[in-house]
Amino acid sequence: MRKPNAKDRILETAGELFFQRGYSGVGINEIIEKAGTAKASFYQHFPSKESLCEAWLQDMHDRSSVHHGELLASGLPPQEMAAACFTRLADFLKAGDFRGCPYSNTGAVSDENCFGIVKLIRVHKESTRIFFRKIASLAIPDEGRAATIGDRLFLLYSGATAEAQNLKCLWPVEIAGEAAVELLT
Amino acid sequence: MRKPNAKDRILETAGELFFQRGYSGVGINEIIEKAGTAKASFYQHFPSKESLCEAWLQDMHDRSSVHHGELLASGLPPQEMAAACFTRLADFLKAGDFRGCPYSNTGAVSDENCFGIVKLIRVHKESTRIFFRKIASLAIPDEGRAATIGDRLFLLYSGATAEAQNLKCLWPVEIAGEAAVELLT
DNA sequence: CCATAAGCAGACAGACTTGTCTGTAAAGTG
DNA sequence: CACTTTACAGACAAGTCTGTCTGCTTATGG
Numbered sequence: 125m126r127k128p129n130a131k132d133r134i135l136e137t138a139g140e141l142f143f144q145r146g147y148s149g150v151g152i153n154e155i156i157e158k159a160g161t162a163k164a165s166f167y168q169h170f171p172s173k174e175s176l177c178e179a180w181l182q183d184m185h186d187r188s189s190v191h192h193g194e195l196l197a198s199g200l201p202p203q204e205m206a207a208a209c210f211t212r213l214a215d216f217l218k219a220g221d222f223r224g225c226p227y228s229n230t231g232a233v234s235d236e237n238c239f240g241i242v243k244l245i246r247v248h249k250e251s252t253r254i255f256f257r258k259i260a261s262l263a264i265p266d267e268g269r270a271a272t273i274g275d276r277l278f279l280l281y282s283g284a285t286a287e288a289q290n291l292k293c294l295w296p297v298e299i300a301g302e303a304a305v306e307l308l309t
Numbered sequence: 310m311r312k313p314n315a316k317d318r319i320l321e322t323a324g325e326l327f328f329q330r331g332y333s334g335v336g337i338n339e340i341i342e343k344a345g346t347a348k349a350s351f352y353q354h355f356p357s358k359e360s361l362c363e364a365w366l367q368d369m370h371d372r373s374s375v376h377h378g379e380l381l382a383s384g385l386p387p388q389e390m391a392a393a394c395f396t397r398l399a400d401f402l403k404a405g406d407f408r409g410c411p412y413s414n415t416g417a418v419s420d421e422n423c424f425g426i427v428k429l430i431r432v433h434k435e436s437t438r439i440f441f442r443k444i445a446s447l448a449i450p451d452e453g454r455a456a457t458i459g460d461r462l463f464l465l466y467s468g469a470t471a472e473a474q475n476l477k478c479l480w481p482v483e484i485a486g487e488a489a490v491e492l493l494t
Numbered sequence: 495c496c497a498t499a500a501g502c503a504g505a506c507a508g509a510c511t512t513g514t515c516t517g518t519a520a521a522g523t524g
Numbered sequence: 525c526a527c528t529t530t531a532c533a534g535a536c537a538a539g540t541c542t543g544t545c546t547g548c549t550t551a552t553g554g
Contacts, residue, residue: 130531146418148333151511162532163513173512229417231475232409233331249475275484280461283468290416290434299460315501336541347502348543358542 131169133159139180143226147177148233174238177230181244184226188248192255202263203308206256206277210284210301217288217297224289225282253278263308277304316354318344324365328411332362333418359423362415366429369411373433377440387448388493391441391462395469395486402473402482409474410467438463448493462489 137159141150152173156166170176195205216222223229227245234241257274264270284300322344326335337358341351355361380390401407408414412430419426442459449455469485 145420148418149420152513153511160532162534164515164533165531167513168530224413224417225471228409228413228471228475232414232417233333235330235334245475246477249472272484272487275480276465276488279468279472279481279485279488280464281468282471283464283466286410286413286467286471287434287464290413290430292431295460296464299457300464302457303461303464337543338541345502348504349545350501352543353500 130159130161130165134161134166134169134176135179135183138176139183142177142180142230144221144223146223146233147230174241178240178244181227181230181241181248185244185248185251189251192252196255196258202259203305205259205262206304206308207301209281210297210304213281213285213288214294214297214301217294222289225285228282228286252281256281260308273307276307280304315344315346315350319346319351319354319361320364320368323361324368327362327365327415329406329408331408331418332415359426363425363429366412366415366426366433370429370433370436374436377437381440381443387444388490390444390447391489391493392486394466395482395489398466398470398473399479399482399486402479407474410470413467413471437466441466445493458492461492465489 134155138150138155141155141158152163152166155176156163166176170179195208198205200208227248230241231245234245236242253275256277257271260274260277261267261270264273280300280303284296287296288294319340323335323340326340326343337348337351340361341348351361355364380393383390385393412433415426416430419430421427438460441462442456445459445462446452446455449458465485465488469481472481473479
């Protein structure tokens with residue numbers, strides 16, 4: 125097995141734990157234990173737990189930006205782009221370790237004092253909104269109408285993510301996916 | 310000012326605090342202090358903090374059931390029923406103390422061991438879904454199609470709630486409200 | 495008047511939390 | 525070899541949390 129440096133190990137371990145049990149449900153001690161590192165090493169790389177959370181959110185955002193870029197450059201018809209998003213979400217759900225949108229979950233336990241965290245959530249959500257607007261603009265000539273439809277896709281995606289988690293079932297993603305395709309035709 | 314018994318005072322105080330800062334962000338000590346009661350009194354009425362949370366969720370669900378019933382019995386056209394839901398949500402947002410869906414927020418910090426809490430969240434969400442399906446069935450003759458549209462209303466409502474909180478702005482509610490009315494015409 | 499119930503006050507236990515600190519060991523570099 | 529960087533090990537502080545406990549006060553109903 126590979127053995128990257130301590131910082132990467134911490135970030136990777138924290139990412140898995142935060143994703144599965146939420147930011148507030150995981151302590152530093154568990155992270156460093158599972159990452160096989162020492163507390164002093166942790167605080168050498170991250171000044172606080174909050175900054176680790178910010179690094180995690182930033183990391184996820186970077187990955188999702190790459191994925192969004194690839195999808196937009198794929199040349200697929202816009203309906204299939206949107207469908208791919210919901211299929212991907214459904215696959216996550218079927219994999220079993222899905223716990224809802226990590227950004228929303230983190231926001232639910234962050235007060236207004238956590239400026240960095242709140243800002244990263246906003247940046248990611250706004251960027252996802254733009255992504256769906258771009259998809260909509262490929263299918264809808266009217267610029268204003270495309271923006272509105274893009275926002276609706278975004279809200280359907282968010283609602284499907286939230287309620288699939290709350291109800292622990294798949295239908296919200298399927299229904300939202302169908303609605304998204306309909307909105308684009 | 311009235312002075313109801315300790316149990317009601319605790320439930321009311323906890324409701325406000327849970328709503329504003331989340332279940333995990335509020336401790337027993339703060340609740341009893343703000344409610345003007347003693348810890349022993351608290352544990353005489355509630356065996357645990359978790360059971361207080363369940364009572365809170367149940368209380369909110371009962372109120373929302375009443376409201377849903379009133380709206381369905383109002384005789385308004387279905388488009389206006391749906392619009393009223395989103396207007397109500399917008400009013401909450403403008404009031405300033407909105408912190409997102411309390412059920413989703415509580416679910417984000419409850420692990421699978423909290424059976425009672427998870428179940429209450431599911432019951433409420435499923436009941437809200439039924440509510441929107443009933444609205445849809447008033448506007449759409451085809452039964453299957455009405456169910457699908459009802460589910461879409463539900464997902465739009467959920468997405469609007471979540472993203473209005475994440476982005477701290479009003480447009481998700483407005484966009485979702487418009488989309489809901491369009492879906493019903 | 496008195497007994498029972500309800501509530502208040504707050505110490506306390508035990509288990510967590512984040513973050514600091516001291517000290518040691520290993521590995522790469524001039 | 526010497527030096528610096530990096531990481532490991534873990535005690536410790538200071539605070540949080542839930543939940544239990546003892547004792548005191550007040551109110552109500554027979």
